[in-house]
Amino acid sequence: MWKYKDRFDLNHAAVGGGGCLTSTHLFPCSSCHLLILSISLRFAPQNGRQFHSVSLNSTSSLLGATSINSASLMAALLVALLAVLIIPLLTFLLFAAKRPYSHLQRSHGRRLPPSPPGGLPLLGHLHLLGSLPHRGLRSMAASCGPVMLLRLGQVPTVVASSAAASEEAMKTRDLAFASRPSLRMADRLYYGTRDMVFAPYGERWRQLRRVCVSHLLTQRRVLCFRAVREQEVAALLDRVRGAGGAVVNLSHLLITFANAVVSRATFGDAGYGLGGGDGVGGAKLRKVFAEFEELLGTVPMAEMVPWLWLVDVVTGLERKARRTSEEIDRLLERVITDHRRRRRGARRVGDGEDDGRDFVDVLLDLSETEDEVVGEVQLDTVTIKATILDMLAAGTDTSYTLLEWAMAELINHPTQMRKLQDEIRTAIGVADRITEDDLPKLPYLKAVIKETLRLHPPVPLLLPRETLEDTELQGYHVPARTRVVINVWAIGRDAAIWEHAEEFMPERFAADGEAEYHKMGVDFRFLPFGAGRRGCPGVGFAVPANELALASLLYHLDWEVPVPGGGRPGTTASLVDMSEVNGLSVRLKRALLLVAKPWSG
Structure with missing residues (x-):
C-alpha cells in the first residue's frame, strides 16, 4: 500500500x-x-x-x-x-x-535572548569562553548585548552583563531568579548541597540562611572576634619583618592570614593547623583544604556534557574529588567530636554573643535547642559540617585575593600608595599597632578597597542562579530552570557607567563622603558580593579583617617590587604583572613577590 x-x-x-x-x-x-x-x-x-x-x-x-x-x-x-x-x-x-x-523550544514564539555565533554541535559555546570566562563573556556581550543566551554543552545559560539587567534579576524579579542549579562539584563536596550557599531555593534554604544571618554573622558576633583579627594581623607583620628585608611571598602570607582568621573563628583558637603551625595535621590539612577550594572552582565535563563523564574519570578529577571530600569529612568529624567532648566536660556555654564561642559551638548549641528544628531543617551533624564549609570557603579565598589585588594595584600606582600611607600615618601618628578603633578615621582606605573590588571582584561571575518559573529579563523571555550568570566583572568595567572604567581611581569612591560599604548590594553598578536573596551575608565579617590588614601593612612598612639587576624602582620592570588565573576566585597568575622595609616614622 x-x-x-x-x-x-x-x-x-x-x-x-x-x-x-x-x-x-x-x-x-x-x-x-x-x-x-x-x-x-x-x-x-x-x-x-x-x-x-x-x-x-x-x-x-x-x-x-x-x-x-x-x-x-x-x-x-x-x-x-x-x-x-x-x-x-x-x-x-x-x-x-x-x-x-x-x-x-516551547517558548511559543516569545523572544529569547540573542546568542553569539560560532556555537558547535553538542559543545555549544563552551569553546568560546577561554581560560578566563569573565573576559570571554564580556567580549561576546559586546556584539550580542547585555543579555545573551549561551548553550554551554547541554546547559542553557543566560548571561547578564549590565547594571540594569542585574538590578532586574536581583531586585525587581529577585524571587524568580532566587534558586541555584545543581552543581556537580558542590553536590560532591557539600554532602549533597546540605549547606546554605548551594542549596536550591525553598524552606530549607530560608531557615539555613536565618541561622547564618541571625546567629553566626551578626554584628555583635563579628565584634567578639576582634581580638582574633588583631592577633593575626600582628602575626602577619612578624612574618614580613622576619624576612629581614629579603623578598617575601606576600601571596603566601596573605593566604596564611586569611586561613588563620577564618579557622579560628570557626574552630576556636587551635584553628586545627589551617592558619599555619603544626596544629592537628598542619601542612597536610592546609594542602587538603587548598585542594578543596581548587575543586570547588572546577567545572567537571560531565556537568556540561553528561555523556563525556568518562573524561572526568580518565583525568582523575572524580578520584581527587572523592579523596578530598573524605579527608575534609574526617577533619570536620574530628572537630565536632572534640567540641562535643569539651562541652561534656564543662558547663554549657552561655547564650550571649560576646562569650567567645566559635561557629562550631554556636551550631552545636542550636542543634540541641528544639525550637531550632524548623520546617525542613534539622541541624544534624551533616548539616553542621556543610555550614562549616560555607564559612571556611567564603571567608578565606575571597579575602586573601582582595588583599593581594589591593597591594598589587597600589604598587603599580605609587601616587595612590603614598596618598593612602599619608592618610594612615597622619591619622594614627606614632603607635605600636593599629586597632579597629582607628579604622573609621581612614576614608581613603575604604575607597581603595572599594575600587579594588570594582576592578577585581573575588568571584567575577557570581555563583550561578536558576529561574524558578518562566520570567523576563530586559524584555527577553527566560524559561523556568534556566541557569543565569551575572558578570559583575564586566559591570564594574562598563565604560557607559564608569568614567575611566579600566583605571585604578579610588577617588571615585572617596568623593561620596565616607565611602562606606552600605551601597554594596544596593548600587547595582557595584556588586562584588551580589545582592538580593542570594547576596553574601558575610560581608560584615570580611571587611574589618581586610581593612585592618591593609592599613597595618602600609602603616608599618614601605613596599617595592624587587627589580632584577638593581634596576630603578618606578620603571616598567618594577611593576607587578597583573595577569589573572581562574579558580574559586580570580587571583594573580604569579605570586606577589615584594620587598618590605620598615617605616622609620
Missing part, C-alpha cells in the same frame, strides 16, 4: 517516523541489507546442513552490479558496519544535545 511502509509502521520505527523521520533513513537501511546479504552469501548454506565460504566475487550478479571486485565489496562492508555502529550513536547524541533545550 505504501512505497515506504516502514516510515509509518510504528511497530517498525527504528529510525523514526512521521515528522521525526531522520534524513539518514534510507542510508542505514540499505547498508544493513547489504551487510546481511553479503554475510549470507559469504557463508551460504549447502544441502541445508553446513555453511561453506563463497567467493565474494560471485555476488556481483546477485547484487545487480556489472562488476564488484573483492576490495570494493570489503569497502562497502566496512562502510555498512560503520553506518550500523555510528549512525545510531550520532542520532542518540543529537537527541541528547537537543533534550536540555526542549523547554526553550
